[in-house]
Amino acid sequence: MAKTIEEINEKIKQGKAVVVTAEEIIGIAREKGVKQAAEEVDVVTTGTFGPMCSSGAYFNTGHTRPRIKLGGGKTLLNDVPAYTGLAAADLFIGATALPDDDPRNKVHPGEFNYGGGHVIEELVDGKDIRLEATAYGTDCYPRKKLETLINIKDLNDAVLFNIRNAYQNYNVAANTSDKTIYTYMGVLRANLGNINYATAGQLSPLLNDPHYKTIGIGTRIFLGGGTGFVAWQGTQHNPDVPRTEKGAPKRGAGTLCVIGDLKQMSPRWLVGTSMLGYGCTLTVGVGVPIPILSEEILGYTTVTDAEIFGAVIDYSSDYPNMKADILGEVSYGQLKSGKVKLKGKEIPTASLSSYPRAVEIAQTLKEWIINGKFLLTQPVAPLPGVESGITFKPLKERPIEE
Amino acid sequence: MAVSKRIVLHFPKRLVNRPIVSRLIKDYDLEFNILKALVTPEEEGLLVLELSGEQTEYDKGIRYLTETGVRIQSLSQDVLRNEERCTHCGACITICPSDAFELDPLTRQVSFYNEKCVACVLCIKACPPRAMEVHF
Ligand code: SF4
Ligand code: SF4
Numbered sequence: 001m002a003k004t005i006e007e008i009n010e011k012i013k014q015g016k017a018v019v020v021t022a023e024e025i026i027g028i029a030r031e032k033g034v035k036q037a038a039e040e041v042d043v044v045t046t047g048t049f050g051p052m053c054s055s056g057a058y059f060n061t062g063h064t065r066p067r068i069k070l071g072g073g074k075t076l077l078n079d080v081p082a083y084t085g086l087a088a089a090d091l092f093i094g095a096t097a098l099p100d101d102d103p104r105n106k107v108h109p110g111e112f113n114y115g116g117g118h119v120i121e122e123l124v125d126g127k128d129i130r131l132e133a134t135a136y137g138t139d140c141y142p143r144k145k146l147e148t149l150i151n152i153k154d155l156n157d158a159v160l161f162n163i164r165n166a167y168q169n170y171n172v173a174a175n176t177s178d179k180t181i182y183t184y185m186g187v188l189r190a191n192l193g194n195i196n197y198a199t200a201g202q203l204s205p206l207l208n209d210p211h212y213k214t215i216g217i218g219t220r221i222f223l224g225g226g227t228g229f230v231a232w233q234g235t236q237h238n239p240d241v242p243r244t245e246k247g248a249p250k251r252g253a254g255t256l257c258v259i260g261d262l263k264q265m266s267p268r269w270l271v272g273t274s275m276l277g278y279g280c281t282l283t284v285g286v287g288v289p290i291p292i293l294s295e296e297i298l299g300y301t302t303v304t305d306a307e308i309f310g311a312v313i314d315y316s317s318d319y320p321n322m323k324a325d326i327l328g329e330v331s332y333g334q335l336k337s338g339k340v341k342l343k344g345k346e347i348p349t350a351s352l353s354s355y356p357r358a359v360e361i362a363q364t365l366k367e368w369i370i371n372g373k374f375l376l377t378q379p380v381a382p383l384p385g386v387e388s389g390i391t392f393k394p395l396k397e398r399p400i401e402e
Numbered sequence: 403m404a405v406s407k408r409i410v411l412h413f414p415k416r417l418v419n420r421p422i423v424s425r426l427i428k429d430y431d432l433e434f435n436i437l438k439a440l441v442t443p444e445e446e447g448l449l450v451l452e453l454s455g456e457q458t459e460y461d462k463g464i465r466y467l468t469e470t471g472v473r474i475q476s477l478s479q480d481v482l483r484n485e486e487r488c489t490h491c492g493a494c495i496t497i498c499p500s501d502a503f504e505l506d507p508l509t510r511q512v513s514f515y516n517e518k519c520v521a522c523v524l525c526i527k528a529c530p531p532r533a534m535e536v537h538f
Contacts, residue, residue: 049489051530111527180443186493187528189443194496271489273530283489283531338495338505350496352530354489355510 005378008042008291012372019043019369021362022203022290022301029302038298043369043376046208047222047287047361048200050353051273053184054164054235055282056094057120057262060156061131063089068143073135077119077150084133088141092161093119095282108277109182115280118272120160123152124224125267158262160224160270164234166286168206168254169310172197172335174327174347177316182277186352188315195312195340195349200358201305201332205288206254208301210247211386212239214290216379221258222287222365225269227374228260230288233383238392247300250309250329254383258286269361283354287361289369291376306333312342322394406454408437408477410521411467413447422470423449430463431455438520442499450477450520479521480537483514487533494525494534 011017018041020028025044029037061070069088074081079099083092097116104110123129128149137144152158173185173196181188186196201207209215219230234255241251269285292298312327313319327342334340335349368374384390413422418441426432432455439449453460467474490512495503502518503525505511525534 050491109527113532186530187443187497189496193443196493196496271487271531274527274532275530276527336510338507348496350494351492354491356490359510 002294003042003292005291005293005376009375011042012369012375015370015372017042017369019045019366021359021366022046022208023359023362025298025301026202026304029298034295034299034302038292038295041292041298044208044290044292044298044301045287045362045365045369046200046203046205046290047285047358047365048166048204048353049269049285049357049361050198050200050283051184051275051281052162052165052284053096053281055120055160055162055284056092056116057123057158057160058090058092059158061089061091061150062154062156064143064146066143067141068133068135068146069138069141070133070135073133075131075133077129077131078114078122079130080114080116080119095120096279098280105277110277112274112276112278112280115272115274117280117282120262120282121267121270121272123158124262124265124270126152152263159259160228160262160265161231161259162284163257164236164255165258165284166205166234166256166288167199167252168204168210169249169308170198170252171319172310172312172330173315173319174312174342175316176314176327181316182275183315184275184278184281185315186350187276192343192345192347195335195342195347196352197310197332197335197349198352199310199332200353200355201308201336202303203355203358203362205286206256207248207303207308209288209290209297210243210249210300210303212254212383213297213300214293214379215256215288216382218377218380219288220374220377221289222285222361222368223258223260223265224262224285225266226260226264228258229377230256230379230383231259232257236392237384237390239384239386239388239390244307244309246303246307248303248308251311256286285357285361287365289365289374289376304333305336306331308332310335403457404454405457405460406452407460408450408452410475410477411449411451412473412475412522413449414471415445417471418445418447422467422472423451425466426453426463430459430466432459432463438500440499440520442522442524443497448499448520448522475521477521480516481519481521481523481526482516482535482537484533484535487531488512489531489533491530494529497525497528499524
């Protein structure tokens with residue numbers, strides 16, 4: 001039955017493609033069997049919507065008259081420092097950047113009300129952003145100071161460039177200490193008072209293509225409400241972890257580096273986010289279409305929450321101390337029931353990523369494809385798999401000797 | 403003049419087991435009706451009361467509470483959810499001590515029941531997109 005991406009695109013253009021979400025395919029395959037489902041379905045859409053810290057955006061502001069070299073100087077966007085180690089009018093802002101005068105965790109837990117993620121959200125929302133810059137002045141770029149409002153519609157380029165998004169699986173967080181802790185996995189109450197997790201599970205892009213058979217460099221995706229592409233594997237991409245028989249990694253594994261034109265994205269899908277006591281970040285919507293090229297590929301998309309497992313990590317000691325110990329393994333089916341049993345205790349669970357919004361992403365992408373607005377791309381290179389020998393190394397500290 | 407107000411008392415951990423409220427009756431001749439009592443994850447005691455009595459005695463009673471270290475909040479503070487900003491992640495569910503948030507097991511949408519809220523404000527800063535707001 002093997003189909004090709006060209007054949008599927010031909011069907012999309014003719015308005016004949018059969019597209020379902022990664023949630024819908026579960027029931028379809030159960031009813032019709034994997035073989036028939038693989039013949040009938042052309043594309044399965046996935047989605048995830050959660051806080052993703054390694055996100056950011058770069059811009060070209062256009063040149064001032066007289067010229068200023070922002071590169072190597074200092075530039076603030078709504079008081080949040082942007083990275084200027086680039087050419088004269090290029091800037092990068094990362095989701096976790098904070099204003100210099102933010103009190104951070106001086107009074108613990110810090111609130112982190114506004115940071116880089118919020119700047120990106122406001123920019124995408126079409127709001128004016130204050131740009132304040134100082135530079136050192138050169139013969140060709142004499143100006144030393146700039147204060148102006150900027151707006152996304154006037155920028156030459158505004159590009160979302162997230163170097164790590166859409167983790168294939170993630171830690172499940174708990175706290176065994178006797179006091180509340182404030183982490184990037186949310187507020188964790190003392191004595192295993194709650195458990196937080198962050199994945200769209202059965203809808204999550206890389207959990208539906210666990211061995212990266214279709215998702216690769218150049219795959220066109222839903223990104224932040226617009227379209228984007230997979231640019232590379234994400235940082236910390238680590239395919240070689242324990243997996244279930246069906247291939248689902250039981251730990252954080254693959255990741256995606258994604259890129260797309262910020263000008264066509266929307267603030268509904270790029271939300272500035274504050275993690276109490278931890279910092280600022282950006283909640284990002286990512287959706288990836290999976291072309292059903294074979295029965296095997298369809299088989300992977302039928303994965304359910306009950307078949308995906310995460311490791312519960314103690315964020316009060318094991319995580320901060322880089323210990324590999326885990327408190328246990330639980331399925332996302334259990335986590336989503338609202339309670340899990342661990343160490344003889346029934347513990348309430350909560351999610352940090354939004355499942356309803358992941359469903360909305362998968363549905364939106366499905367509609368785009370059905371309406372012929374979104375064609376699939378053939379990856380130009382695959383993402384590294386288990387065979388690549390990639391490992392995820394800790395930092396080996398070495399003394400600096402004069 | 404007689405007054406009757408709904409207030410939230412926050413008892414720091416060290417005061418949780420002290421007979422503070424009973425002194426309000428004895429020393430200030432105030433009447434109270436406990437609407438809700440609970441202990442937050444930080445082991446702070448939380449008491450939602452309807453407190454009534456003569457204005458002068460009421461004011462003295464409130465001063466007494468403040469001096470012992472009880473933080474007082476008026477229930478006219480209303481906690482509301484900005485529906486536009488809520489992403490339905492669910493992070494608030496295990497934060498709220500009074501079960502004001504409920505998860506629909508099928509759609510996984512998070513409902514907020516304002517009438518169950520005791521205005522402890524724990525969710526305000528714990529909500530990642532800051533969708534929960536206090537209104538006065
Ligand atoms: S934590 Fe905030 S965004 Fe998440 S469900 Fe609760 S109110 Fe909505
Ligand atoms: S303020 Fe928030 S956490 Fe506190 S009771 Fe109300 S809804 Fe629950």
